[in-house]
Amino acid sequence: MPRDPLIGIVGKPSSGKSTTLNSLTDASAAVGAFPFTTIDPNKATSYLQVDCACGRKTSKDILQKNGVNVSEVTCKPNYGWCENGKRHIPIMLLDVAGLVPGAHMGRGLGNKFLDDLRHADALIHVVDVSGTTDAEGKNTRGYDPIKDIDWLQDEIRLWIEGNLKKRWGSIVRRHTATKSSIVDTLQQQFGGYGSHAPMIQAALARIDGLPPLEEWDSDWITKVVKSFMLEKFPTVLSLNKIDHPDADKNVSKIILKYPETKTILTSAITEVFLRKLKKQGFIKYEEGTEFVDTYEDDPSLKPLDDKLLNRIENIRDLVLYRFGSTGVMQVLQAAALDTLNLVPIYTVKNINTFSNENKTQYIFRDCFLVKRGTPVGKVARYIMGEVTIAAIETTGGIRVSADDTVDVRKNDILSFKLAPKSI
Numbered sequence: 008m009p010r011d012p013l014i015g016i017v018g019k020p021s022s023g024k025s026t027t028l029n030s031l032t033d034a035s036a037a038v039g040a041f042p043f044t045t046i047d048p049n050k051a052t053s054y055l056q057v058d059c060a061c062g063r064k065t066s067k068d069i070l071q072k073n074g075v076n077v078s079e080v081t082c083k084p085n086y087g088w089c090e091n092g093k094r095h096i097p098i099m100l101l102d103v104a105g106l107v108p109g110a111h112m113g114r115g116l117g118n119k120f121l122d123d124l125r126h127a128d129a130l131i132h133v134v135d136v137s138g139t140t141d142a143e144g145k146n147t148r149g150y151d152p153i154k155d156i157d158w159l160q161d162e163i164r165l166w167i168e169g170n171l172k173k174r175w176g177s178i179v180r181r182h183t184a185t186k187s188s189i190v191d192t193l194q195q196q197f198g199g200y201g202s203h204a205p206m207i208q209a210a211l212a213r214i215d216g217l218p219p220l221e222e223w224d225s226d227w228i229t230k231v232v233k234s235f236m237l238e239k240f241p242t243v244l245s246l247n248k249i250d251h252p253d254a255d256k257n258v259s260k261i262i263l264k265y266p267e268t269k270t271i272l273t274s275a276i277t278e279v280f281l282r283k284l285k286k287q288g289f290i291k292y293e294e295g296t297e298f299v300d301t302y303e304d305d306p307s308l309k310p311l312d313d314k315l316l317n318r319i320e321n322i323r324d325l326v327l328y329r330f331g332s333t334g335v336m337q338v339l340q341a342a343a344l345d346t347l348n349l350v351p352i353y354t355v356k357n358i359n360t361f362s363n364e365n366k367t368q369y370i371f372r373d374c375f376l377v378k379r380g381t382p383v384g385k386v387a388r389y390i391m392g393e394v395t396i397a398a399i400e401t402t403g404g405i406r407v408s409a410d411d412t413v414d415v416r417k418n419d420i421l422s423f424k425l426a427p428k429s430i
């Protein structure tokens with residue numbers, strides 16, 4: 008993943024994609040109660056909340072050891088922000104336009120949806136878990152949202168399979184004539200979806216008893232495509248509209264049916280509402296938590312009228328206290344950290360003061376999201392470009408080899424020493 012990670016938000020019309028996107032960003036995607044409010048894919052910057060390296064005891068110890076007064080330094084990100092040790096790292100989201108059954112055959116916004124999708128590294132599937140919208144996003148009652156989960160996977164699979172099967176004869180002939188490996192042949196076919204050889208290798212490794220490609224029938228092709236999808240489109244389910252009374256029974260059903268899938272319960276509309284009141288100075292609200300203070304708790308806030316106060320009480324009872332949060336921040340964390348396996352990497356010029364300039368009062372200015380397990384040398388090239396690196400150091404001034412890999416709290420604070428330019 009040499010470019011910045013991109014997380015796609017997918018789901019049927021009216022499931023709450025735009026509301027989720029709005030609640031995660033400051034961008035204002037069109038929010039509406041009608042299908043196809045979202046016509047164009049909408050890229051926006053969101054902020055992933057992580058525990059920042061500045062809050063670690065080891066970081067503070069190292070600063071002190073190097074004569075830096077911890078109370079005089081500030082964690083000051085060049086991008087995003089850091090508050091009380093919680094860092095908000097920019098990450099791109101892609102709102103993918105409405106999808107209806109039959110999209111792989113061009114229905115609705117069909118292939119356009121699928122074409123947009125290929126740019127995403129992971130997906131957040133927003134599911135209307137209240138069952139109050141049907142397959143096409145029209146108002147109803149008692150709809151089974153399990154259908155949406157199966158159908159979205161099927162749409163993507165049928166799209167990839169369709170493209171593959173159309174050319175299967177010539178793919179097999181070429182594969183045999185050029186004596187290619189299965190990985191090489193599939194990479195040629197799946198390259199357009201943004202695949203790479205290790206991704207295809209991982210997909211094939213998951214399948215038991217795979218025969219030579221020449222012997223694949225339709226069932227084998229389906230198995231291969233399904234396995235490839237797990238690699239290319241790892242998905243988090245955002246079970247949205249949990250504030251609705253019909254949501255509970257559907258949530259249990261989904262969790263039972265998909266025990267392996269990462270699911271997060273969300274109420275995007277609540278998050279949007281709380282952020283709005285916060286901006287207007289009516290409430291104190293820390294995103295991602297259950298805590299909301301009003302004038303009654305803190306007289307420095309503007310007082311709310313009875314109607315809004317009542318709504319806050321309902322939100323506390325129906326969403327925040329029951330589920331611990333609106334779930335929206337957690338859905339992004341699940342997609343980026345758990346599903347996509349990204350690790351925040353802090354790069355500093357000075358490994359002893361964690362600063363970039365001579366001024367040591369600002370620390371941990373740069374942070375990048377990189378896949379867990381990436382070799383440090385590759386991280387260096389990704390961040391610094393094609394320069395010659397003389398040495399790489401991590402916390403404590405310890406030298407790290409280019410082959411060593413990054414992980415959470417392992418080689419995640421790095422300093423690259425450039426080789427002097429030869430004349």
Ligand SMILES: Nc1nc2c(ncn2[C@@H]2O[C@H](COP(=O)(O)OP(=O)(O)OP(=O)(O)O)[C@@H](O)[C@H]2O)c(=O)[nH]1
Nearest residue numbers: 021022023024025026039042043044045274275276
């Ligand atoms: N009760 C409830 N309603 C929600 C929630 N999230 C979104 N909605 C409502 O669901 C409707 C559809 O929301 P959108 O965000 O426009 O849905 P979308 O998936 O982007 O729809 P398209 O643009 O048609 O693809 C709107 O009326 C929202 O207010 C939620 O968490 N709870």
